[in-house]
Amino acid sequence: MDSILLGGSALRVSRITLGTMTFGDQNTQQDANTQLDYALAQGINFIDTAEMYPVPPRAETVTRTETMLGHWIKTQARDRFVLASKVAGPRRGMHWIRGGPSGHDRDNIREAVHQSLQRLQTDYLDVLYLHWPERNVPMFGQYQFDPKAELDKDGHPMAWISIQTQLEVLDELVREGKVRAIGLSNEQPWGVMEFLRVAREQGLPRVAVLQNCYNLMNRGMEFGMTEVLYREGISLAAYSPLAFGHLTGKYVDDPATPGRVTLFLGYAQRYKKPGVPAAARAYTELARAHGLTPTQLALSFVYHRWFVGTTIIGATSLSQLQENIAAYQVRLSEAVLAEVEQLHLTMMNPAP
Structure with a gap:
């Protein structure tokens, strides 16, 4: 498995990251152990989790993923893998996470890390992400910045913890x-540049990696953010490369097929946009016309983009994980990439 240095850090990580957000809901402890062991055997050394996992987040399952991962970690040599977790912020109404975090302040961040380390049964995290900005930004299916969201019900500006x-x-x-x-x-982009500016001026830690959504139906990263990554030497960890399963073709073949879309109705509003079904069908047909599976097309496209450092994949079965990892060996021809661009220009970013 190919690897990169993660941003300006000393961490060398595989070009594929194992995501774990199904552990504790769709996957059992044994499933998790099997996936983790298989991934490491394939040369994947980067494991991604979060305090709020599994997804979709619910009061009855929150933190199960880290707990299950911790059971596996305690049986492993800690230097065999690179471990990332995330601190949830406010603005999403998840009161069951640490009583509802009020912000990315000192107490909330430190408490989140302390609890994550306990669940994960380790002394340190290789990477700690802030899971989303605490300030007003469009995210998770929102795509327009709204200045009105800066104000409280009385019209006064709302405070947020400084960067x-x-x-x-x-x-x-x-x-x-x-x-x-x-x-x-x-x-x-503003947030990334502000974190970098403050770090530079105050001698504080520099951001090494950005974890954002990127796939054939959501290429918003290409509008400004890729230049930031390039010029600032930050690695991208791309998540949702299969667009919540829409880019596997399974919902094209059978809209009722079991999967995250049909199991968790109302979740992932990013993929409820009106252009998603047509785009899924178009990319599925393109892949099959060239002798590829839709999964191979979608994953290979993301795996080999020049600005993608590592791609986070997840699976609910070992066979899915095997297919996803094997797709790294697929390289799309210039002809296929040209057709992808034509589709992109025709139906640009239907799932922002």
Whole structure:
């Protein structure tokens, strides 16, 4: 498996990351152990989790993923893999996470890391992400910035924890050896540049990795963010490369087929947009016309984009995981890539 240095850090990670957000809901402990063992055997050393997993987040399942992962971790040599987790922020109404975090302040970040380390049965995280910005930004299917969301019900500006304060807390954790590198997730270009500016001016930890959505139906990263990544030397960890299963072709063949879309109705609003079914069908037909599976087309496209450092994949079965990893060996021809671009120009970003 190919690998990269993660941003400006000393962490060398595989070009594929094993995502774990199904562990504890769709996958049992044995399923999780099997997937983790298989991934490591294939040269995948980067494991991604979060305190709020499994997904979709619910009060009755929250933190199960980290707990299950911890049972596996305690049987492993810790230096065999690179481990990332995430701190949830406010603005999403999940009161069952630490009583409903009020912000990315010192107490919330430190408490989240302390609890994650306990569940994961490890002394440190290789990467700690802020799971989403606490300030007002469009995310998770929203796509327009709304200045009105800056105001409370009385029309007064709402306060949010400064980026300098957030970085100072992260700096404490790095200095204490509890975190090795920091990352941002579901972040916007302004936020990335502001984190970099403050870090540079105040001598605080520099962002090494950005974890954002990127797939054939959501290429918003290409509007400005890729230049930031290139010029600032930040790695992208691309998530949702199969667009919640829409790019596997299974819902094209049978809209009622069992999967996350049919199991969790109303979740993942990003993929409820009106252009998604037509785009899924078009990419499915393109893949099959060239002797590829839709999964191969979708994953190979993301795996080999010049700005993608590592791609996060997840699976509910070992066979799915095997197919997803094997797709790394597929390289799309220039002819196929040209057709992808034509489709993109015709139906651009139906799932922003």
